[in-house]
Amino acid sequence: MGMSAEDKHAASPRGEEWPEAEKAEKLARGAALKWASGVFYRPEKLEGLGQYRNRETQRNRSIQSRLKSTVQSYLEGVNAGLEQLRLAAQEVQSVCQDLGAARWALLDSADRFQGLQQMRALMAEHVQLASVVQVLPQLFSVHEVFSHTLQLLREQHLLEAHAELMMMEHLRDDILSQLHLRGLSSAQATVLSYFGGLQELNESLAKQLWDIVGSSLRLVREDPVLFVTAVRIIEREEKIDNTLLLEATFLPPGRPKGWRQKFYHVLQDTITGAHFHAACMDAEGPGLARHLAALQKDIVSELRVVKDLMVQCVPAHYNILSICTATYHQALTSHLQDILREDLDKQALFLLLEWTLRVYHSSEMMGHPDLHPEVDVSALGPLMSPELVDQTERKYVVKVKASVLEWMQRTLEVEFKEWFREEEPETDHQGFFQSALPVIVMQMLNENIQVASLITDSLQQKIYNMALEELEAFLGRLREALMRCGKEHQKDRTIPKYYISYLLAMLNNNLALSSSISSLHPNMAHREVPASLQTALDRTQKKACQLLLEELLLDLQPLCLQLPSRKWLSGSQLVSSMCEVIDKYAKDFSRVRKPVFTLLLTESEFLVASQYLRALMQKKMVCKSKEERGQLCDRLLQDATQLRELFCGLGLDQSQQSLEAVFALRELICLKDPTLLSLEVLGFVTKYPDVRFEGFSRSPKGKDVKEKAVLLWHSPICVW
Numbered sequence: 001m002g003m004s005a006e007d008k009h010a011a012s013p014r015g016e017e018w019p020e021a022e023k024a025e026k027l028a029r030g031a032a033l034k035w036a037s038g039v040f041y042r043p044e045k046l047e048g049l050g051q052y053r054n055r056e057t058q059r060n061r062s063i064q065s066r067l068k069s070t071v072q073s074y075l076e077g078v079n080a081g082l083e084q085l086r087l088a089a090q091e092v093q094s095v096c097q098d099l100g101a102a103r104w105a106l107l108d109s110a111d112r113f114q115g116l117q118q119m120r121a122l123m124a125e126h127v128q129l130a131s132v133v134q135v136l137p138q139l140f141s142v143h144e145v146f147s148h149t150l151q152l153l154r155e156q157h158l159l160e161a162h163a164e165l166m167m168m169e170h171l172r173d174d175i176l177s178q179l180h181l182r183g184l185s186s187a188q189a190t191v192l193s194y195f196g197g198l199q200e201l202n203e204s205l206a207k208q209l210w211d212i213v214g215s216s217l218r219l220v221r222e223d224p225v226l227f228v229t230a231v232r233i234i235e236r237e238e239k240i241d242n243t244l245l246l247e248a249t250f251l252p253p254g255r256p257k258g259w260r261q262k263f264y265h266v267l268q269d270t271i272t273g274a275h276f277h278a279a280c281m282d283a284e285g286p287g288l289a290r291h292l293a294a295l296q297k298d299i300v301s302e303l304r305v306v307k308d309l310m311v312q313c314v315p316a317h318y319n320i321l322s323i324c325t326a327t328y329h330q331a332l333t334s335h336l337q338d339i340l341r342e343d344l345d346k347q348a349l350f351l352l353l354e355w356t357l358r359v360y361h362s363s364e365m366m367g368h369p370d371l372h373p374e375v376d377v378s379a380l381g382p383l384m385s386p387e388l389v390d391q392t393e394r395k396y397v398v399k400v401k402a403s404v405l406e407w408m409q410r411t412l413e414v415e416f417k418e419w420f421r422e423e424e425p426e427t428d429h430q431g432f433f434q435s436a437l438p439v440i441v442m443q444m445l446n447e448n449i450q451v452a453s454l455i456t457d458s459l460q461q462k463i464y465n466m467a468l469e470e471l472e473a474f475l476g477r478l479r480e481a482l483m484r485c486g487k488e489h490q491k492d493r494t495i496p497k498y499y500i501s502y503l504l505a506m507l508n509n510n511l512a513l514s515s516s517i518s519s520l521h522p523n524m525a526h527r528e529v530p531a532s533l534q535t536a537l538d539r540t541q542k543k544a545c546q547l548l549l550e551e552l553l554l555d556l557q558p559l560c561l562q563l564p565s566r567k568w569l570s571g572s573q574l575v576s577s578m579c580e581v582i583d584k585y586a587k588d589f590s591r592v593r594k595p596v597f598t599l600l601l602t603e604s605e606f607l608v609a610s611q612y613l614r615a616l617m618q619k620k621m622v623c624k625s626k627e628e629r630g631q632l633c634d635r636l637l638q639d640a641t642q643l644r645e646l647f648c649g650l651g652l653d654q655s656q657q658s659l660e661a662v663f664a665l666r667e668l669i670c671l672k673d674p675t676l677l678s679l680e681v682l683g684f685v686t687k688y689p690d691v692r693f694e695g696f697s698r699s700p701k702g703k704d705v706k707e708k709a710v711l712l713w714h715s716p717i718c719v720w
Helices: 005-017 019-039 043-108 110-140 142-154 158-181 185-194 197-214 216-222 224-247 259-275 285-308 320-340 346-359 386-418 437-453 457-491 499-520 531-560 566-570 573-589 594-617 626-650 660-669 674-687 705-713
Strands: none
Touching: 142 158, 142 197, 158 197, 158 224, 197 216, 197 224, 197 259, 216 224, 216 259, 216 285, 224 259, 259 285, 259 320, 285 320, 285 346, 320 346, 320 386, 346 386, 386 437, 386 457, 437 457, 437 499, 457 499, 457 531, 499 531, 499 573, 499 594, 531 573, 531 594, 566 626, 573 594, 573 626, 594 626, 594 660, 626 660, 660 674
8 A cells, every 4th residue: 555645745744743653653554564464364364354344443433432532521621720720810819909908908007006015015014013912922921931931940840841941932933933034134133132041941951851861760760750751851852853854944043952862862971971980990800800790780780670661761763772782882892991901910801801701691691581682782793802802812811921930930949949858759659759840830721721711712722822831931940940959969969868859759740741731732632742842841851860860970980980990800899889879779760650760770771881881991901911801801791791680670671771882892802813803893883883982972973993993902901
C-alpha cells in the first residue's frame, strides 16, 4: 500500500509538529503488517479477511467512542473549574473592598482608643491596689507572727512554728515575684528588709532541727516523735525546693535550702565525731584493744537501733540504713589510716590487722545476726586497701623481727652464762647433753608463725621467711660466741670447767635445730631446709667439732712430741697413754647423738693418724742400724694395731680409718731393696694422695714420685 503525494504533504507538517505521534503511527503500521503477514500467509486464510475487517472496524469504533466520552468529561471539568475561579475572583474583590472600608473606619476611631488605654492602666492599678488591700492585714501582722513563731520554736512546737514560717515566706515570695515580673527590682530590698526576721527564724529552726538530727540515735529510742517532726519539716522544705526549681521563673532568696542533704551531713558528722575524733587515743596494744572493742560494740548497737527504729521514722527513699552503714565504713577507713600513721608496736599492728581482716566482717560485728541481711558491707570495698594491708604486714614483720632478735640475743647470752657454771649441762632421757636453747628459739619462731596464720597466709609466709633469716643470723652469732669462748678457754683451760660437755651440748642443740626447722613451714608438704640455712647449720657444727678436736690435740700434743724417739721405741707406754686420752674423749663424745659422734670419732682417728705421719716425716730420729729400723717398724706396727683396735672398739669401722696410711708408710720404712723404692712410693701416693712428704694434710699436694722416693731415701729414719 502506497502513500499519495497529498498524504505525504499533509503528514509532513504534522510529523514536524508531533514527532512522537508519527513514530507511534509507524510502529502501529509495522505491527499491523507483521500481524497480517502472520495471519494471511496462506491463500485459504484470505477468505476470512472480510470477517477480520468487520471485527477491527467495530473495535476501532468502540475505542473512538470511549475517547470521545473521556475528552467530553475532561472538557466539562475544565469548564466547571473556570467558573469557580471566576466566582472566587469576584468574592476576593468584594472582600478587598470591605477591608478598605474597615481600614478607613479604624483610622477614623483611633483617637477614641487613647481613652481606652488610660482605662486599662487604671484597671491594672485597681487590681494591684485590691491585692495590696487583701494582704494588708497579713503585712501589718508580720512582726507579731515573727514573735509568735519564735515563741513556738522556744517551746519546741516545731510543726506549728514551721507552718507560720512557711506562711510568712509564701507572703514574701509572692510580693517579690510580683515585683520581679513588673521589673521593680529596686523595691525588692525594701521587702527583704521588712521580712528580715525570717532569716533569724530560719536559723533558729534549722539549729533545733540539726540538734535533733544529731541526737537521733538517742531520740528514736526515747522520744521518736521529736525526730519524726524534724523529718516532716525537712520533707516539707524539700518539696518546696523542688516546686520552685521546676517553675524556674523566680527563685526567692535562700532557696533551695537543701535541708535533706544537710540532714545526711549532720547525721554523718555526728557518727564520725562521736567515735572517730578521739583527741587522745592510746596507740599502744592494750589501749588500742580497748578502743577497737568499744568501736565494735558501739557500731553494732547503733546499727541495730537504725535498723529496728530509725528506719520506721523516715521515708523509705532516705535509705537511712545504707547511709549509716556506709558512713561507719568510710569513717573507720579514715580512722584506721590515721592510727597507722602512728609508730605502733607489734601488738597494736596485729590488733589492727586482725580487727580489719577478721573481726569486722565476722558475726561479731557487721555480720551480726541482728544486722543480717539488711546490713551488707561487701559492696563498700575493704576497710584497708591491699596495698595498705601489705604495708602494715611489713611493718608488723619489722617489729616482730626486732623482738625476735632481742629474744635470741638474750637467749644466747643466757646460754653462754651457763657454760661457766660449776655443773654439767642437763641431759635428756637418753643421757645426751642438751640445753633449753633450741626449744626456746624454735618455740619463739613457731609461735610468731602460728600467730601470723590467724591473719592472712601472706603474713604467715612473711613471718616464716623472716624466721629463717633470723635463725641463720642467730647461727652466725652463735659461731662467733663459740670462737670467743674457745679463745678464752685457750688462755685458761680450767675455764669453763665443763667446756667439752657444753660443746657437746651445743652439737646436740644444732642437731635439734636442724630437725625442727621443717616444722616451721606453713605448708606441710614443703619440708626442705633452705640451702643457706643448712650451710649455716653445717658451719656451726663444724666449728664446735673443730673446738673439740683442738682440745683433743692439746691433750695429745705432749705425747705426739715424743714421736719418734728411742724412749718411744723402748716401750708401749706412749701409745697406751694416747689410747687413754682418746678413750676418755670418746666417752665424752658418746654424750652426743650418733651422726655427730661418728663424725667426731672419724676426725679423732684422722687426727691421730696425721700426727703419726707428720712426726715420722719431720726427721726427728735417725736409725743407726737395720736392727733399730726393724725395731721402729715393729713399734709402728704395734702402735697402729693398738690404735686401730681402739677405734674399732669405739664403733669406727676399719674401712673408715686413716691409720691404714701408717701401716703403708711402715711398709715403705721396712723395705729392704732400695731399687723397689720408686715403685712402692708410686703405689703409696696413688692409694693415699692426701699424704705429703713435707707433712700431712687433706689437700692433695705433693711432689712427683721420683722426688718423693729420693726424699724417703735420704730420710734419717731410713737406713738401707
